[in-house]
Structures are given as C-alpha cells and as structure tokens.
Amino acid sequence: MLKLIALLVVLCCSASAGATESYGMPKLDIGKGGQCVAPTEWMRKNHMKVLFKQRDETVHQGIRGSKYSLKNCVECHASLRDNSVIGRPDSFCEGCHRYEAVKIDCFECHSSKRSTALVQEESK
Amino acid sequence: MANHSPMLFRTRLYYALLAAGGLVAMMGLYAAHMMEEHGHIITGMNNQVVWGMPHVFAIFMIVAASGVLNIASIGSVFGKAVYKGRAPLAGMLSIALLAGGLTVLMLDLGRADRIIVAATNFNLTSVFAWNIVLYSGLFTFVALYMWTLLERRMNRWIKPAGLVVFTWRIILTTGTGLIFAFLVARQAYDSAILPPMFLVMSFTWGLAVFHVVQSAMYTWNNRIQDPVILNRMKVLLGIFVLGTLYLVAVYHMTNLYFAKQTAFEHFILVSGGIYPWMFWAGYVVLGSLLPLLLIYHPSLGKPKFVVLASLMVILGAFALLYVFIVGGQAFPLDIFPGYEVTSSFGDGQIGQYQPSLYEFLLGFGGLAIAFLITTVGVHALNFMPPQDQPRTEYK
Amino acid sequence: MSDMNEQRRQFLKTSVGAAAVAVAPGMLMFDMARGDTEPVSSKVRWGMLINTENCADCDKCVKACNKENGLSGGLSPTDSQWIRKVELKDMRTERSLALPMMCQHCEEPPCVDVCPTGASFKRADGIVLVDKHLCIGCRYCMMACPYKARSFVHEPLHDQKPDVPRGKGTVESCTMCVQRVDAGKIPACAEACPNKSILFGNLNDPDSEVAKKIRTVASTQIRADLGLDTGLRYQGL
Numbered sequence: 001m002l003k004l005i006a007l008l009v010v011l012c013c014s015a016s017a018g019a020t021e022s023y024g025m026p027k028l029d030i031g032k033g034g035q036c037v038a039p040t041e042w043m044r045k046n047h048m049k050v051l052f053k054q055r056d057e058t059v060h061q062g063i064r065g066s067k068y069s070l071k072n073c074v075e076c077h078a079s080l081r082d083n084s085v086i087g088r089p090d091s092f093c094e095g096c097h098r099y100e101a102v103k104i105d106c107f108e109c110h111s112s113k114r115s116t117a118l119v120q121e122e123s124k
Numbered sequence: 125m126a127n128h129s130p131m132l133f134r135t136r137l138y139y140a141l142l143a144a145g146g147l148v149a150m151m152g153l154y155a156a157h158m159m160e161e162h163g164h165i166i167t168g169m170n171n172q173v174v175w176g177m178p179h180v181f182a183i184f185m186i187v188a189a190s191g192v193l194n195i196a197s198i199g200s201v202f203g204k205a206v207y208k209g210r211a212p213l214a215g216m217l218s219i220a221l222l223a224g225g226l227t228v229l230m231l232d233l234g235r236a237d238r239i240i241v242a243a244t245n246f247n248l249t250s251v252f253a254w255n256i257v258l259y260s261g262l263f264t265f266v267a268l269y270m271w272t273l274l275e276r277r278m279n280r281w282i283k284p285a286g287l288v289v290f291t292w293r294i295i296l297t298t299g300t301g302l303i304f305a306f307l308v309a310r311q312a313y314d315s316a317i318l319p320p321m322f323l324v325m326s327f328t329w330g331l332a333v334f335h336v337v338q339s340a341m342y343t344w345n346n347r348i349q350d351p352v353i354l355n356r357m358k359v360l361l362g363i364f365v366l367g368t369l370y371l372v373a374v375y376h377m378t379n380l381y382f383a384k385q386t387a388f389e390h391f392i393l394v395s396g397g398i399y400p401w402m403f404w405a406g407y408v409v410l411g412s413l414l415p416l417l418l419i420y421h422p423s424l425g426k427p428k429f430v431v432l433a434s435l436m437v438i439l440g441a442f443a444l445l446y447v448f449i450v451g452g453q454a455f456p457l458d459i460f461p462g463y464e465v466t467s468s469f470g471d472g473q474i475g476q477y478q479p480s481l482y483e484f485l486l487g488f489g490g491l492a493i494a495f496l497i498t499t500v501g502v503h504a505l506n507f508m509p510p511q512d513q514p515r516t517e518y519k
Numbered sequence: 520m521s522d523m524n525e526q527r528r529q530f531l532k533t534s535v536g537a538a539a540v541a542v543a544p545g546m547l548m549f550d551m552a553r554g555d556t557e558p559v560s561s562k563v564r565w566g567m568l569i570n571t572e573n574c575a576d577c578d579k580c581v582k583a584c585n586k587e588n589g590l591s592g593g594l595s596p597t598d599s600q601w602i603r604k605v606e607l608k609d610m611r612t613e614r615s616l617a618l619p620m621m622c623q624h625c626e627e628p629p630c631v632d633v634c635p636t637g638a639s640f641k642r643a644d645g646i647v648l649v650d651k652h653l654c655i656g657c658r659y660c661m662m663a664c665p666y667k668a669r670s671f672v673h674e675p676l677h678d679q680k681p682d683v684p685r686g687k688g689t690v691e692s693c694t695m696c697v698q699r700v701d702a703g704k705i706p707a708c709a710e711a712c713p714n715k716s717i718l719f720g721n722l723n724d725p726d727s728e729v730a731k732k733i734r735t736v737a738s739t740q741i742r743a744d745l746g747l748d749t750g751l752r753y754q755g756l
Binding site: 056057059060062063065074108109110113 | 684
C-alpha cells in the first residue's frame with residue numbers, strides 16, 4: 001500500500017514537474033518582462049480569473065487603479081519589437097493561447113498595443 | 125389512437141423534401157456565418173432601422189407558434205372532439221415554428237456566440253429576458269403536453285397539461301406584443317393594444333399554417349378532408365382574419381385620433397412609399413379581403429381554396445409585420461416636438477432600409493428548420509386525425 | 520502606472536488651497552473625492568448643462584469626441600456617432616438653433632430597463648454605459664432609446680484606443696468619457712467647446728458650477744414628458 005502511494009506521489013510530482021518544466025511549450029516574447037504582479041506560475045493558471053474580476057470592477061464601479069488591469073498586462077508584456085501581445089506565434093498572449101488552443105476574445109475590442117507606445121506615435 | 129393506419133408517406137418524396145429543406149437551412153446558416161464574419165454591414169440594417177427582415181421572419185414564426193396551439197386548446201381545454209385529434213399535430217407545429225423563429229432571432233444577434241450570456245444573465249425588468257423564459261417554458265410545456273397526448277397511460281393528464289399550455293401561450297404572445305408596446309418613445313409601438321393585437325394575429329397565422337400543413341398531409345396520404353370539419357375550421361379562420369383586421373384598424377384609428385401621431389399614420393397609410401403599398405395591397409387586400417372572399421363565398425368551399433386562402437393570410441402576415449417592424453422604425457423619432465430637425469445621424473429623415481440577400485437567406489433558413497422538424501415529425505409519428513378516418517376513403 | 524497616479528494625486532492634494540483649478544486644463548478638483556481603488560458612489564451624479572447659443576457654426580465637440588474615443592467620424596447610417604450636431608427650426612416661429620445631441624444619461628434609462636442581459640447599466644454616479652462583455656447585440660436598447668443616442672458596431676474594428684474598447688456586434692454610445700472622468704478630467708466635448716457651452720459637473724453637489732447655474736438659468740430636459748430625469752440639460756432650447 002505504502003509503495004503504491006509512493007508511486008502515485010512520484011507520478012504526480014513528475015507530471016506536474018513536466019507541466020512546469022515547459023516541455024514543448026512555446027518560447028514567448030515576454031516584452032519588458034521583469035517582476036510580474038504575481039508569481040509566473042500562479043498567473044499562468046489564474047490570469048483570466050483576476051482579469052475577469054478586474055474587468056467587472058472597472059466597467060461597473062470605475063475602479064481603474066488595480067494592478068490586474070489588461071492595459072497593465074499589455075504595457076509590460078507587449079513585444080518590444082511591435083508593441084503588441086498578439087499577431088505573431090511568439091506574441092505573449094497569442095503564443096500561449098495557440099499552444100493551449102484557447103480563443104482570446106479580448107483583442108477584438110481591446111487594444112493589443114502598448115498604450116505608451118501609441119501615445120508616442122500620436123505625438124510624432 | 126391504437127388502430128391507426130401507418131403513414132403512407134412516399135419515401136422518395138420524403139427524402140427529396142428533407143434534402144430541399146436541409147439545403148435552405150444550410151444556406152441560412154451560411155448567411156449567419158457571413159454576418160458573424162463581416163458584421164451586420166452585409167445586411168440592410170443600420171443605426172436607424174435596427175431590426176429588419178430576420179425579425180419579420182422570426183416574429184412571424186414565434187407568433188404563429190403560439191397561435192397554432194389554438195387547435196390543441198380548443199380540443200383539450202374546451203373539449204371539442206374534432207380538434208382533439210388534431211392536437212398532436214398542433215403541438216409539433218408549435219415546437220417546429222418556435223425553433224425556427226428562435227434560431228433566426230439568435231443568429232441575427234450581433235454576438236450570437238454569446239448566447240450563453242443571455243441564458244445566464246437575466247435583467248428582470250427586460251421584456252426580452254421574460255421572453256427567453258417564456259420561450260423555453262413553451263418548449264417544455266408543449267413537449268409535456270404532447271407526451272400526455274401520445275402516451276396512452278398519460279392521457280388522463282391531457283386536460284391539465286392543455287390548460288397549462290393554453291395559459292402559457294397567452295402569456296407568451298402577450299410578452300411578444302409587449303416587446304413593442306413598452307417602447308414609449310416610438311410612435312409606432314407605444315400602445316396597449318399591441319398585446320391583444322398580437323394575440324389575435326397569432327390565432328390567425330397559426331391556424332393558417334395549420335391549414336396548409338394539414339392539407340399537405342392529407343394529400344400525401346391520399347385522404348380527403350371531411351368537408352364538415354374543413355368547413356368549420358375554414359369559418360374559424362375567417363373569424364380570426366376579421367378579428368385581426370378589426371384590431372389593426374383600431375390600432376391605426378386610435379393613432380389617428382392623437383394629433384401627435386397623425387404624421388406617422390400619414391406616413392404608414394398614405395405617403396410612405398413601400399409601406400402603404402404593403403399595408404393596403406399586401407395585408408388588407410391579399411392577406412385579408414381575398415382570403416375572406418375565398419372562405420365565405422358559397423361556391424369556393426373546396427380544400428384547395430382554403431389552402432390558397434391560408435397561404436394568402438401568411439403572405440399578408442409578412443406584409444403586415446414588415447410595415448409594423450420596419451416601417452415603424454423608418455419613421456423618425458420625434459425627439460424635438462414642434463421642430464423641423466436635421467442632422468448627420470438621420471434625425472427628422474425617413475430611415476432607409478434595403479434588405480440584403482443574407483437576411484432573406486437567414487429568414488428562409490429559419491422557415492426551413494421549422495419545415496424540417498415538421499416533415500420529420502409527420503413522418504416519424506402519427507399525426508393523422510383519427511376521428512376523420514371512418515369518413516375518409518382511399519383513392 | 521499606479522505610481523504616476525499616486526504622484527499626481529499627491530501633487531493635486533498639495534495644491535488644493537492655491538489654484539487647484541488651474542493645475543491643468545480640463546482638470547477638476549473632484550479627483551480627490553475618489554481614489555483609483557474605490558468604487559464610484561451615488562453621492563455624485565455627473566451631468567451637463569449645454570448652452571445652445573453658440574452652437575451654430577461649430578462642431579468641435581463632435582470632432583473631439585471622435586478623436587478621444589477612436590471613432591471613424593464616418594457619417595453613413597451604419598457608422599457610429601456618439602455625439603451629433605442637430606439643427607432645429609421651430610415650425611411655427613421659424614426660430615432656428617443647433618445643439619449637440621448624445622446620450623442623455625437618464626436617471627431612469629429605458630435602455631437599461633429593456634436590456635435582456637443587463638449589459639446596459641447605469642453606474643452609481645449616473646453614467647449610462649454598455650458592458651460590452653455582456654452585450655449580445657440584440658439592439659433592443661436602440662429601439663427603446665428616445666434620443667437615438669446609440670449606435671451598433673456593424674463592422675470589425677481595428678486599432679481601438681486602449682482606454683476605449685469597442686467591438687463589432689455590440690451596441691455603444693456616449694460614455695460621458697468615463698475614462699477621463701475616472702481620471703479626474705472632464706469629457707472631451709466639454710473640454711473642446713470653445714465657448715465653454717458644455718458645462719460638466721456633479722449635479723448632486725449644490726456648490727458645483729453646473730448645479731449653481733441650473734439653479735439660476737432656465738434649462739430644459741429633452742422629452743421631459745417621458746419623465747426620465749436626464750443628466751443633460753439644455754439652455755436656450
């Protein structure tokens with residue numbers, strides 16, 4: 001019995017290790033990168049939850065200061081080459097979403113570009 | 125119900141009909157896909173006329189879906205034997221029409237992919253949200269009702285089930301009328317007479333659809349309709365057509381009485397181009413007077429004339445709904461009473477609307493879905509009214 | 520980002536006494552009332568008083584709105600127009616005037632009543648908005664709006680403004696520049712008006728400029744007969 005449990009534990013660990021060790025995962029252009037608003041591992045699993053919560057608070061209650069805003073994500077993670085989080089196989093959002101085969105709805109309406117870059121463009 | 129003869133549906137014709145219906149339905153889905161891909165820019169709808177051809181089709185089907193149940197109610201609730209045997213067909217037609225109408229309505233949405241949002245987020249003050257409940261309720265109740273009709277052990281529940289369906293569909297059509305009646309700002313709609321008007325329209329259109337389907341069934345089974353029964357149902361249709369005409373007249377007369385509405389009535393009834401045409405020629409003459417002539421003229425009692433009258437009533441229904449829905453929006457909102465108004469956004473101007481092919485494809489796609497469900501239903505289950513059988517003769 | 524906001528708030532706080540109104544053009548003092556992490560409150564009701572006297576030869580508010588919100592400025596029946604200039608002529612007296620027309624931000628908005636999903640909603644501070652995450656594009660609100668204030672996005676859009684997300688298949692309208700209001704600025708139309716004819720402010724605050732003016736000059740609500748208690752009032756109509 002003990003052996004069985006031990007085996008299970010080992011299997012589980014190796015499985016989750018496999019998931020975290022980015023086996024076959026896309027190489028992403030993480031933009032400026034640096035320290036994220038939360039640990040990378042946690043963000044990978046939960047970014048949609050915090051984004052959804054933040055989205056409702058912003059739209060309905062006007063709370064715009066949160067670190068979890070989509071604009072904030074884009075600001076840091078847009079590629080330094082094209083200032084966007086989508087559009088290329090290694091774009092920050094699109095790369096991973098392609099890999100996971102999950103459709104991103106956000107950028108049909110939201111800007112995928114770094115807003116500070118857009119401001120600079122406009123002022124030129 | 126036990127000793128019915130099997131349907132003598134001609135297999136080849138059956139599959140040909142399925143293929144034809146399937147093709148039209150596919151074209152409807154194609155149109156929906158194109159609208160999803162390119163947006164509503166490929167339709168004729170715009171910011172002034174926001175509801176167009178798809179809504180004419182959808183509302184016709186939804187209203188008729190409720191009205192066709194009248195046949196069932198007369199049988200199950202009011203105990204008329206002639207109609208009892210026709211109740212299962214009426215129930216099935218109701219489900220078919222409702223499915224067709226709702227499909228069109230949903231696929232016309234700007235974000236049809238988010239239909240789950242409509243099912244999970246309810247705004248309790250919205251008539252639309254009530255209608256979502258009413259529609260799904262009707263599906264359920266009619267299905268239960270059909271179970272009581274078709275399963276002999278359930279037969280003793282027919283009356284209560286029929287009563288529930290009867291009540292529910294009256295509320296449902298009231299709800300459909302309220303969608304428009306609650307639009308306080310629009311001259312065409314803000315009226316308490318709309319729910320009863322929709323109710324009587326539903327009786328008429330539902331019965332017309334029923335006549336057409338019933339005749340087709342009799343023909344394909346080489347049966348002849350009992351002239352006495354046909355005569356009764358024909359006269360009923362005539363009464364409903366008159367009833368609709370009466371309520372439409374009252375609706376326009378009350379509008380004419382209010383000074384602020386006379387400009388709108390002048391537009392719809394006289395000067396509005398296509399709209400008066402469709403109203404007078406389409407609805408009044410083709411959709412009401414001619415059918416009445418066919419129904420009541422002593423020498424025109426044959427089944428084919430009843431079918432013809434029913435088809436005319438259906439065409440008239442589309443004309444009336446087009447005038448009501450599109451014409452009602454084309455007339456500009458009176459935002460500044462007493463002023464002549466112009467702007468870049470169509471203020472003070474008659475709204476332009478040219479339905480596109482995609483809208484027709486979508487609408488006919490919905491009809492095709494109703495047609496497919498009906499055809500399969502009639503093929504798979506026995507809907508021939510049993511009471512008529514001793515009187516009918518095989519050719 | 521948030522650091523910047525923090526700095527700005529500090530800066531505003533310190534300069535309240537002297538000349539807060541002059542801190543930056545279009546910047547109001549109400550920023551202090553609410554931080555970026557607090558929900559909007561019903562103590563505030565945003566509104567406008569629009570003086571139609573000087574509107575005849577000007578459409579700067581329309582242009583400013585298009586620029587701020589990333590609208591194309593196209594005038595076809597399928598293009599979005601959040602604000603439009605309406606020319607009026609009294610049918611009896613022949614008096615003519617012009618005014619900017621937009622969402623009236625009703626206290627009792629019909630669009631909110633009819634919306635099946637609750638996508639149309641009124642924020643606690645009186646701004647009527649569409650939550651495009653909930654909007655299914657049924658256009659019932661457009662049928663219900665007495666002011667023709669809403670537009671439906673008929674085509675796929677690209678390059679939206681980061682602060683003004685818009686998208687195909689949803690309904691939209693004037694947001695009173697909610698992104699600016701939340702940042703302590705006044706709406707783009709109000710800022711752009713060369714005659715200061717669009718006065719924006721808190722109707723609930725008896726000391727606000729707009730509330731004071733409404734108390735002293737004659738102003739009307741459009742279609743007041745409907746009893747919607749609009750947040751926008753017009754002077755000279």
